[in-house]
Amino acid sequence: MSEWDAYADQWDDDERVIHYSQQAYQSLTQAINCDGLTILDFGCGTGRLTELLHPQAKRIVAVDSSAKMIGVLAAKNLPKAEPLAIDMNSGNSQPMHNAFDLIVASSVCAFLPDYQASLALFRQLLKPQGYFVQWDWQKEAGDPASGFTAEEIQAAFDQCLFKTISLQQAFTMQQGEDEAPVIMGIAQKRDQTG
Template identity: 45%
Template sequence: MSESWDDYAQCWDSNETVILYSHKAYESLVNIVDLDGSNVLDFGCGTGLLTQRISEHANSVVALDPSEKMISVLTDKHLPNVKVINSELTQYLLTCTEGLCGSFDVIVASSALAFVSDYQATLNLLKQLLKKGGLLVQWDWLKDNDEPGIGFSKERIELALKQAGFSKYSTSVPFSMESPGGSMPVIMGIAEHS
């Protein structure tokens, strides 16, 4: 997966659609959570467009992405309260990286979870990283269950969150992106580690 994302790294931050998506995700995030003083994990952070916005308010941000070139672009931004990790999310990473498990108030995954090889297993790992009362917030393209392509249905997200052991969760469509083919709605899943 990371090799294909490496190909986009140098022009990612100048892509107007990517910038707008990141802006809209951030706006929908601050409508549901106060980031001031929080410890945040940005899962699938890419070049850090969302990371940078979050870091302006959060106490600390861990930015995780498997693409070496995406992480390199983020590292070159020299954000003082951001720690970058160039890796896939695995149980081994959680076990061997001190201070990861149970340390985050908020985990964000902006257009990232639809690209992992095992959505359910990834949610299970992300839950281990949350503090009690912490929130997991994901944004992905909304699609019907039987529709081809990248994204999730409301039912798929809610079932996966339930199976990951979240007792409080919800979905909404906070924004849409316009494309030549029409409007593309974005679904947001929110889950609390209770």
């Protein structure tokens, strides 16, 4: 049972979740033409981003470790979506190697136990020249809060043989009295030599 299961029933009604997914979708489609792509929505939750991408995509594999979140998505009956409740970091992704044009991870990577190991896995799952896009809370150097600095994402992309296409603040979210910035990283799979 995933710790996220408890949030599944109310997730789609949360205004912050709705706003975050809409902003992520808008920033994605301004940067990448998603028409006809095979997409992996990693850490998809109840599939708010999957729903937005569904009309354009050729196929979306929507993966989350929370079976209850995936159950909410499955009930939406999106014909081009394949909801899967699996932990991809436990070796369940072998059949999907070199399968995707695009992998998206919306507010997920900061929660991963090993961000770089997950990036290395995403690289294996992407087709040549495929794209990886992440959105996470942006933090300043030395800040203990959850999230990433641009430098941390850049270093991880470099280490895992991704070419950085863009790394910038994509939008902000209201957090109490403050505006919290969300950083968007877009990277492209490169070959071992390039």
